[in-house]
Amino acid sequence: MEVTYQNNQARTQIIYGETVASMLRKKNLENKQILFCGNQRYYDLYAEKLRQFVPKTSSHDWFIIPNNRYCNTMVNFQELIYFLDRFSRQKETLFLGIGNEGVIELLGFVYHVTTFQAELCFLPVSLRSFAQSLSFVDQIVSDKNLMTVMEIKEAPQSILFDHTLADQQTTGKMVDLLTLIRCGVVSDYSFLKSLYRNFPTREALLQHSFSAFSQTLIDYYQSDSEQLREFGKVFEKAFFQTEKGSLLSNSMKTMFGLLFELGWNVTTSNLHFNFKNFMIWLVRLGFPIVVPKGISLSDYGQQVIALAREEPLLGLEQIGRIGTKKIPTQKELLRTFEAYQKIVTEIRGE
Template structure:
């Protein structure tokens, strides 16, 4: 299926509901030099498969990033710039990002600042990297604390999304569900309720495909890209600034960032939402809900406030409706963390 996707004044062609093989056969790869950018895991999975689609008249090379979410660091950006020296400025070029959010952001940013007249194409392999590609925003982050150093808007020519690749992942599928939960919290309460009905248990989550949600995700991002991209991010980034934040993986920082921003909204705006039932559902799905003891929530709260003062949060009027910008107060965060810890204790005792 092909969709002309618009975000602000920009647009790109999204092709989804097909396999990577089918989509690659449709691309004109004759007489091109092709740069693939992806991590080691996706190189091992796809290098041989993709090579068969490259004509003899074309050349290709891979830039391989580390196997983590935040591979879009300043160091990797500099390495990619040096890597481009082996490519001719005279030949038609295709930049093809494949894999997670970091790899797509790294290549998108490099495409924006380099002097190549290259076609930019993304092959996201998860629902969350598909969502990232729909934002048209690419960041380079600090090697030290993973905070944003540079940010630009860049529009790929194509986004090719093969949902079967996303469906093959297990732990990745749980993080993908967070992308859909985020859509429900920010855009549509009914959608969030439908997720609860469709995925009542971990088995149901792992057995069912996310293919039915591709069009819905596209529509949500077309209307609310900025709010979706921002929700949970300040609370997530605060973990990188907090002592012992490294006890949480990148995926867990994402999850707790989403949880705490939702919990703060429930407290600060007195939202009509059963947060405890929501948490019980996440436990049923297999999400960890206990913060490691080495992380001080008081210190973490201070980091949240400091970051929010630089960039205020989009407060919720109700679940599915974003209101005005807000900065959390120390008192609100204290109540938020007390509520959260009380619910965790109750759930663990049940």
């Protein structure tokens, strides 16, 4: 399937529902110098397979970066710029990013600031990196605290999404579900309810393919890209500023960021939403809902407020509909965390 995707005034061509092999066979790779930029994991898995698609008239090289989500750091940005010195400015170039969200952001940013006669193409390997490629926003973050240092907007010429790569993951598939849940919370309550019906248990989640959601994700990001990118982000970033925040993996920071922003909206705006049932569903799916004891929610709340003063939060008018931007108060966050901890205690039967 090939569709033209538009985000504000920028456009790209998306091909999905095919394998990487079939999509690359359709691409003209003759007489080019090709930069593959990818996480170590995807280099190990796909370097040999991708090499077979490079014609004899073309050359290629790999820039390999760590597997963590926030690999779009200043250090990796500088190293990639230095790495490009080996490429000719006179020859037609293809920048091809294969990997997670960090790869998408890093390569998109480098493409934006370099002077190559180049084409930018993304091969996202998960629903969440596919969503990142649809946002057209790329950031470089600090190596120390992962706060945004630089940000640009850049559309790739093409996005090739092979959903079978996403379906091969286990833990990754759970994090991908968070991307779909965010779409339901921000854009469409009926979609959130359909996720609840389609994936009632962890077994159902792992057994089913996400292939049916490719067009759904495209549609939601085409209408609500900025809101989807922002929801939960301040709460997620606050963990990086909180002592002992390292007790949570990046994926867990993402999950709690989404949970706490949703919980804050439900608590402060009296939204018609059964947050406890939602949490019970997440537990059935295998998500950890207990915040490690070493993390002070009081200190964490202070970091949320500090960040929200710079980036106000998306207030929900109702589930599936965005309202006005707000800055949470200390009292609101205290109520939110107390309500959350009460639900956790009830679910665990303590």
